[in-house]
Amino acid sequence: MILLLAGAGFLWYATRLILVVMPSDGTAPVVFSVNEGDEWVYHYKHSVQQTPCYEYFRINGPHNMTMTHTIYESYGVGLPYSLMDGAFKPLKKEGKFEMIMNRPYEKISFRAANEARPSITYGNRTIDLVDQFGQGTRVDVLSMKRYTFWFMES
Numbered sequence: 001m002i003l004l005l006a007g008a009g010f011l012w013y014a015t016r017l018i019l020v021v022m023p024s025d026g027t028a029p030v031v032f033s034v035n036e037g038d039e040w041v042y043h044y045k046h047s048v049q050q051t052p053c054y055e056y057f058r059i060n061g062p063h064n065m066t067m068t069h070t071i072y073e074s075y076g077v078g079l080p081y082s083l084m085d086g087a088f089k090p091l092k093k094e095g096k097f098e099m100i101m102n103r104p105y106e107k108i109s110f111r112a113a114n115e116a117r118p119s120i121t122y123g124n125r126t127i128d129l130v131d132q133f134g135q136g137t138r139v140d141v142l143s144m145k146r147y148t149f150w151f152m153e154s
Contacts, residue, residue: 014147019059021120021127024138032122034059034143039068042110042141044118046072057108059143067103071096108141 019040021030032040042055051073058066073096110118112129113136119128120141129139 014145014150016146017059017062018144018146018149019122020140020142020144020149021129021132022140022142023133024140025133027133027137030120030127030132031149032125034122036061038122040120040122040141042108042118042120044110044116046116057105057141062144062148063106063142065105065108065141065143067101067105069098069100071098073097106142110139110141112137112139 017034017036019032019034019038021032023029034040036059038059040057040059042057044053045051046053053070053072055070056068058068060066110129112118112133114130117128117130119126121127129137133139
């Protein structure tokens with residue numbers, strides 16, 4: 001009976017959904033335990049506008065995420081502006097803009113750069129990509145089952 005319970009517990013743990021922040025240089029990744037429907041945020045300083053940008057992603061399942069919206073302060077080069085990008089909504093009280101989107105992703109890649117100071121926030125935990133992985137490191141963000149991650153690590 002104890003073995004059956006231990007096996008069931010292990011199976012449950014192995015099939016839980018995780019969000020993996022995987023650096024390209026082989027250093028240790030950051031792993032968050034997540035649930036379907038949870039949201040995480042990518043924050044950075046825009047290289048041209050020099051203003052903060054926030055991109056929001058929903059976790060739908062393994063290798064399935066959706067950028068749901070982005071919030072930014074300035075309106076210009078490199079920022080969404082077309083209705084083809086989504087529904088545009090000025091946030092008058094905050095002096096910002098919001099673009100409601102529905103962009104699907106299997107994997108999202110970022111580059112850690114001192115100028116942009118990119119970070120990823122899930123729940124109450126924020127990871128500064130430059131501090132964690134170093135200047136210039138490519139970082140991939142993936143959602144997957146925990147057992148899939150174990151096979152990647154071996």
